[in-house]
Amino acid sequence: MTRYAANLSTMYREHDFSDRFGAAARDGFTAVELMFPYPYPARRLGKLLQEHGLRQVLFNSPPGDWNAGDRGCAAIPGREAEFREGFCKAVEYASVLECPRIHAMAGLMPQDANRARFRATYLENLAWAAERAAPAGVDVLIEPIAQRNIPGYFLNRQEEAHAIVAELDKPNLKVMMDLFHCQMAEGDLTGNLRRYLGARPSRVGHIQVASVPGRHEPDAGEINYPYVFELIDELGYSGWIGLEYIPKGSTSEGLGWLDAQSATAH
Numbered sequence: 001m002t003r004y005a006a007n008l009s010t011m012y013r014e015h016d017f018s019d020r021f022g023a024a025a026r027d028g029f030t031a032v033e034l035m036f037p038y039p040y041p042a043r044r045l046g047k048l049l050q051e052h053g054l055r056q057v058l059f060n061s062p063p064g065d066w067n068a069g070d071r072g073c074a075a076i077p078g079r080e081a082e083f084r085e086g087f088c089k090a091v092e093y094a095s096v097l098e099c100p101r102i103h104a105m106a107g108l109m110p111q112d113a114n115r116a117r118f119r120a121t122y123l124e125n126l127a128w129a130a131e132r133a134a135p136a137g138v139d140v141l142i143e144p145i146a147q148r149n150i151p152g153y154f155l156n157r158q159e160e161a162h163a164i165v166a167e168l169d170k171p172n173l174k175v176m177m178d179l180f181h182c183q184m185a186e187g188d189l190t191g192n193l194r195r196y197l198g199a200r201p202s203r204v205g206h207i208q209v210a211s212v213p214g215r216h217e218p219d220a221g222e223i224n225y226p227y228v229f230e231l232i233d234e235l236g237y238s239g240w241i242g243l244e245y246i247p248k249g250s251t252s253e254g255l256g257w258l259d260a261q262s263a264t265a266h
Contacts, residue, residue: 002229002237004258005031005057007208007244012251018048025052027252033058033242036066038089042096049097056099057240058141058176058206061129062086063105072105074129075122075154079107087129094138101206103141103176104129108152118154123168130170139205143176146184156185158192165203174205178244183212183223190231198235207232210245217245219257229261 006012006029012020017040024032030053037045037059049056064070064082073079073086083104090102104126109118129140144161145153155161161175175196182192197204209228211221218225232241247254 002233002261003031003240005029005033005055005240005242007033007035007242009033009035010244010246013247014250021048021052021054023252025054027255029054031055031057031240033240033244035060036063037093037097038062042093045093046096046098056097058101058103058242059090059093059097059099060103060105061090064107070107071150071153072107074104074125075106075109075118077117077121080121080125083125084128084132087132091133091136091138094133095136100137101139101141102129102133103143103206106142106154108150109154110152119164122154123164126164126173127168127170130168130173134170134172139172139174140170141174141176141205143178144181144185145178146181148184149181158182158186158196162196162203174203176206176208177204178208179223179228180208180210180212180215180244189223189228193228193231193235197232197237202237204237204239206239206242207237208242208244210243214248215246216248217254217257218243219260225257226261226264 006024008020012023015023032054063072073083087104094102106122126140133140142155142161142164144155144157147153147156165173165175179189183189209218211218212223214221
């Protein structure tokens with residue numbers, strides 16, 4: 001059965017951050033994800049999770065200077081030490097929060113850059129990260145992100161991501177399929193889900209959803225999510241689906257789609 005995790009960076013923003021955990025729990029969620037936990041002490045977050053009966057299922061590695069435009073640095077030559085220091089910090093947080101997944105953000109590549117050099121850096125850093133995360137029982141995820149949403153982001157298509165995972169062949173290196181970005185960048189959601197989620201073994205480690213093009217609740221727009229969720233179940237996916245969407249209004253009031261989906265699933 002499909003399991004949903006509330007993204008507390010995009011949802012419940014009508015609440016102070018520490019109050020979002022309780023709000024999600026009251027709406028019936030048992031798992032959450034975050035973009036970046038680092039502004040808050042890991043033990044404080046752990047207490048919030050425990051207090052509200054929640055599991056942390058995903059967060060990102062440090063992005064660099066987000067306000068200056070950084071979107072990670074795993075693929076950026078010359079920033080290897082920065083990536084590895086940040087990833088070690090992420091593993092420390094994952095250990096405290098008992099979080100089994102870290103998304104290693106690739107970063108931006110200038111148009112005139114040598115792509116082969118960026119790719120080599122990315123693969124070297126990912127191999128190191130997978131080995132560093134394995135003793136903690138943590139999966140390292142990579143996520144194709146549409147150029148339309150983050151211009152210049154290094155990794156954009158499912159085929160690219162799965163080729164990298166296959167080449168490195170690390171058991172705990174997997175792909176995050178964000179269906180919003182997949183639709184924006186290449187479409188063919190059914191084909192991509194059948195190709196990669198239906199593979200045996202599948203190297204899809206997490207799924208995220210949002211409507212297209214608005215990135216709101218998955219109940220409108222050009223993706224037929226009831227069909228997509230049914231297909232995900234049909235393909236045997238047993239992981240979490242992260243709700244990385246921006247509610248149109250009150251988060252709780254916008255969860256009617258989830259009630260309807262749950263009723264259909266039962």
